[in-house]
Amino acid sequence: MAEYSVFSLVRNALTGHKNWQRAWRDPEPKPSYDVVIVGGGGHGLATAFYLAKVHGIRNVAVLEKGWLGGGNTGRNTTIVRSNYMLDDNSHFYEKSLQLWEQLSHELNFNVMFSQRGVLNLAHSDGQMDRFARRGNSMRLNGVDAELLDRRQVMKMVPHLDFSDEARFPIYGGLLQPRGGTARHDAVAWGLARGADRLGVDIIQNCEVTGFRRSGNRIEAVETSRGTIGCGKLGFAVAGNTGHLASKLGLKLPIESHVLQAFVSEPLKPFFDHVVTFGAEHFYLSQSDKGGLVFGGDLDMYNSYAQRGNLPTIDHVMRAGLAMVPSISRLRLLRHWGGVMDMSMDGSPIIGKSPIDNLYLNCGWCYGGFKATPGSGWVFAHTIAEDEPHALNAGLRLDRFERGHLIDEEATGAVPGKH
């Protein structure tokens, strides 16, 4: 398959763009595969890509019930960062960030990874202390972090509310300069193309309807496109993990919740960084197309509906105005919802399951997008080696039962609060 480059672009332009090939094939499912991954979002595709690329396992199928990237991959606010405090998260997300830094090159597909800096604002001394602890932990883990005081924040993002009228005065902030955004759809397409080029079968419009079990193993997956045998089976269906697991009688420490996302009308460059509000759940960045992309808090109740409600919209917009008053007359263009796997400690679960050849990749809460390459990388390792990588050893399922929680938000077993 042809490499993408400025030269291929010119060559094709001069021949009327008639020679581009499909970005990925549209194969019929084979009777069986060494590994079947359920879920054609970023995580499932990344897993398949790294299985083929790093572990040489190419007889792999990715099953997607709808269209690639149609779940949370194509619905999120595209923020990429590794500014975590707790070691298990910090090391894992940093690996992911490092993979992001080479992803466009690795995939030969521009995923528009833009390292424009992620700034978390602090609004009290206590919050500054907590950010300092997080930033210090990051530094000790080899992750970039800078603690800004109020003056430095003002210099970097002068449009925040520094007035006396501000309900939430800005004390400072924690900056991760290497953080940023990426083009979410491109990630799915680039990974799909990359995996396909290594021989992975990507099968869209293929919904898993059941499983064929034998003892403590799963022999095959029943789908809307027939039964597909599997040597090993991986779930990468965050948002719907609870639903899929229930078909196997598995109960997980996960609830599905809806998280809304928002975009404004397109504007010329207006906001150059990713900034999160510290007083309430709110974050803002500007897409390359020009839309301001907003995110906020969950709607707070269990939901599989990909849409949210007005009170949360009000809440998010109110927080946005409190952070950047000058967005008042700009207009909200679209809002939508994604279904989050909210785990009971707010951290993901990647590892083995109680079923021998089933591997779980779930519980992403709202941090899934930035984890995409890292998640695929460690999940591929876990599936290939039947053993977690050191980077996801702590993210195991039994940590809840054993009391080794990874609770960044420190809100406990209330999934909606993470």
Added chain:
Amino acid sequence: MADLASPQRRSALEGVLVPGDFGATPFNGPGILLSERGPLSVVQIEAGTEDLTAAAGNALGIAPSGMPNEAAGTGRPRILGTGTGRWLISEPEGRDLAAHLRASLPESAAVTGLSHARVCLRLSGRDARTLLAKGCGIDIHPDAFRPDTSRMTSLFHCAALIDCRSAEPVYDIYVHRSYAVHLFEMLLDGALEFGCRVA
């Protein structure tokens, strides 16, 4: 120091609620009238309906309604249902209402004095319903929210108990003391377009 003058209550709105006319000046007068009722005695009772009914006959001279959201007592005192087996009783300050009720109720009843925990704002005027509709999601249509019923709801993001005193309309709004300034400011701000007389 027992010789100090008898203490005066200081309203949570002192210095904030300033009498006068604010905002627009419609030819037919302000559309909103806003004032503070007080000082009040406010007591919460948790008890069985029969216990309260029996005690109320003696202590209050009126019986509570057993129906949710209903109010009883047109003058003093007023009994507002605020939950299953729970009522709020309010009257202009005079007697020790809490002690009076405690004495009249069986041991099993819980009596909690909230005279200082609540600020009561009286809202009236021809635009009062519109003002409420700005800050609260309940149906305030006169057919839906009738006189002598009350609602516990969210008003400008504050927990509030709204007592509909008459269809004119007149509302008494009970809000937690620490939120009173916020609520008053939101009500006043929302009332400016109608003209607001603060008394």
Added chain:
Amino acid sequence: MLYIDCPYCGSRGHEEFTYIGDATKKRPDGAETSDPAWFDYVYLRDNPRGPHLELWHHSLGCREVVKVLRNTLTHEILGAGRPGDKIALPDAETER
């Protein structure tokens, strides 16, 4: 807005409530601290896609806990009552 029929206050928008969560979790009072029932109670969820029994606290209203049966896929509210009430699936839903 979800409209929840609070047994005391009547129908109210969900912004007056605080979501508590799964109402099928029964506190295993009396079970030994080592009993797995505790782990199940605190951490595990059926998380159904469809009708879900759940608790909402009417925190800006009467402060009573309301048990609600709600479809998590459609957000339709199928019934509400007090925590001890049995709330059955409407016939139409069972058939679906």
Added chain:
Amino acid sequence: MIRGKEQQPFRISSGGEIERTQPLGFRFDGKNYIGYQGDTLASALLANGVRLVGRSFKYHRPRGIYSAGPEEPNALVHLRSGGRQEPNTRATQIELFAGLEAKSQNRWPNLKLDLMGVNDLASRFLVAGFYYKTFMGLPGWHFYEHFIRKAAGMGAAEHIPDPDSYDKMHGHADIVVIGAGPAGLAAALQAGETGARVFLIDENDRPGGRLRAEQESIDGRPAMDWANETVAALQDMENVTLLTRTTAFGYYDGDTIGAVERVSDHLLAPAPYKVRQRRWLIHAKRVLLATGATERPLVFDGNDRPGVMLAGAARAYATRFAVQAGKSAVIFANSDDGYRTALDLAYAGIDVRGVIDPRTGGQGELKDRVAARGIDIVEGAAVVRTHGYLGLAGVDIADLETLRSGRMPETRFIPCDLLATGGGWSPNVHLHSHQSGRPVFDPAIAAFVPGASRMNDRSIGAARGRFSLAECLADGIAAGRETAQGLGFPVGSSPATPATDEPATGSFMTLWQVPALPGRKARSFVDLQDDVAASDVKLAESEGYVSVEHLKRYTTLGMGTDQGKTSNINGHGILAEARGMDIAAVGTTTFRPPYTPVAIGAFAGRERGRHAHPVRRTPMHDWHLANGAKMIEAGLWMRPQYYLQPGETPSRAAMDEAIIRETLAVRNAAGISDVSTLGKIDIQGADAAEFLNRVYINGWKTLAIGKARYGVMLREDGIALDDGTTSRIGENHYYMTTTTAEAGPVMQHLEVLLQVHWPDLDVKVASVTDEWAAMAIAGPNSRAILSALFPNTDFSNDAFPFMGVRETDLGGIPARIFRISFSGELAYEIAVPADYGTAAWERCIEAGAGHGLLPYGMEALGILRIEKGHVTVSEIDGRHTAGDLGFGGMMSTKKRFVGDAMAAREGMADPSRPALVGLTPLDGKTRIRAGSVLVADPKTPPPVPKLGHVSSSAYLSPNLGRPISLGMLKGGRERIGETVWAVFPLRNEAVECRVTAPVVYDEEGARLHG
């Protein structure tokens, strides 16, 4: 006042809804013009002959006014200036007002000479998705992005505060009717007559909908007469609320409609005290969607030039605004709308030079009328090319059949400055599909119509593909009556449907695109705003982006500010053709709210600035302010941080001095602090002690009346939730205090336990946080001060020991006194009813005057409690167990309590977990910052193993003369006496410190019990 030439060369001398007696001056791109009241900016520009109004998103192609409504893809302008500026505003929806100023967007240096138009020359490289295939090399995307971002975007915004205000309003209705066209008006009238509470919402300045734009009649009179009479009748009904200039932008759960009312947008500025916009949230029992339909363009080469316009829009400009959208017109439509347009435009005095009809046969009456006027009709033909650059100069037409066969057809040039095109109408199913509604494809009109819905909505009239006026009226009447009846409102006998006079129309022909002339690189635009051409759709298809969602995301089809109102179906039709599938099988993308973009300010309403969130004030708030307090927020409450004394000016040094002064006052004399913010819960009932026993980790069965006890509670997951003292003030009566931060969560925790899990317990809880003002008087002189305040109370150690509680009065003020201490000093807390708070506080200040009493704030409190190793939210931070915090010994083994089971898990009971310790710098002077991380060796390269962190810190304990800190250290209790490094790499700091017990001042507690 803006003055201009009163020319308006394209204005028709009579007719229309405009007020010719009210000329309005306005400015566009620096030039002055005159329009009339009743104009939109678009109609006024057209009246003045302004045809070029903007540049397209990607190729910067010149664009004109394309529509007359919310679907406008092209005519986006930058409206107003300064704080009121609004980029990306559709000229077709801006009501003209005197003094209006607007600028064109996305061009440099000006509209006519846009240098970015070079993109158009490079268009063969800038095809769909080109950026995914390049920009991957050095120096990296962030470099290229800088230029891409500048080129992208549409309008420009500046960071200037918005001077206007916004409101929010709630509504409740039996029936909400959305859209006040013929169907909506008829439905609202029927429903309103039954007495049902009806909201009728319309996005325009006046009701009437499409009737305003067409030459229709009802009962033999102009249709607008009927509309006006219906509106008058509705306005007389008290049960009907008519909201004009109000867009229903979203359909939400619970049949809730979100709408935005543009209260003042048609004015230069809002009137005093009036808001700019009002955001409505309307709860409906039933919703009638009379949202009409949107005309879609035909897709052909050069279909985007200024002068190409939707046929229905050309009619609207002629009929409603009395404006000729051009002087000489060609019409190209695949339905009888072409003939309707020809008649209306000819009536408006426009030279109609031809109707190009791709159909051959099957037309209705209208064609005969057009033919009778001598207008040229060309059947079986299509427009294949347009001419002109900044404005249309003419079109080439050709035989469609020849074109489809791939042969080069003969073309014919027709000079014209207006090309009115109509590709059929798509019902506005947006609101229907915001919820679960799934539109279905109707081949008869080649459009999606509403499908099954789980909500209580019903679409009527054009919104469900019933396009004739008679159908709309009949649909509205039936829906209004039936819906009201369904809700139990009595309906009378059915009224007759008003008579209409509509000609029989011919069939509709599906035409997704006109094939390009052989050998020509056609620029046939599907999405005009985002410059998505038919060739982009085909390219995406050939690369495998075949799902409609992939198509949308790869090409940006329908991603513009118009959300693809005119483009989506054409794009999907072309994709279906390319895939050789039926469009119904290809599907459609999901419409997302809002229907049209909504100002962010409208969602916030009045909740902005300092009202963005409530703040709570303590009863002594004003006293603090009047006495030099610097206030900070703590969990919504405003609390004194420290107090400046008269004559001191705010500075870092003054602050430090104040904090030291206050700390020393407490240790050496006395201090008073406002602790009203602590949560307070009244607990009554026969099982109150049992309840406390279950929620706290320690035992409560033995607490005597008149005594207080310290308690710690856990969450169900075994992590510490909160701490505080609870006092027994009666046989079955307790008074619990919580921390400020956790007051709400603890109250809810108790209520849920009682109501859900332990309904058998006889316990009642009530929040009394607001009832009591509370003040702590601490320090060696506190006993003397208390004795002065309460002369009748014996404060001796024997009579009033530590943890004693008394109910008494303070000169007529009822008071509760608790001998408890957070500072570690001899201390008392006095609680009085809140309205007496200031009076009591002032008496304390007065009584303490001779005893060195000073008010102290949060900072001094922090130092005092760190000296004593007392924990706060910095330590009870949601991640630590009771054991970690040093409360392991308090955990009763004789009873069960919330959290005990989960606290027993292996990872929670691990002795190597972090434990609370004190930390003191080895050099006795270097500050240990909170947020430092504890490590064994500061020189270890990353990743560095972490031993814990510094949770709280005082840069100086004035009592000890050195900095002190608290931290959580792995295995900390075993490491007392050892050294550890507190590192702060963010500031390149590392402090070696000694691990101590948490308590570093008065370890024996002698002062407390003194």
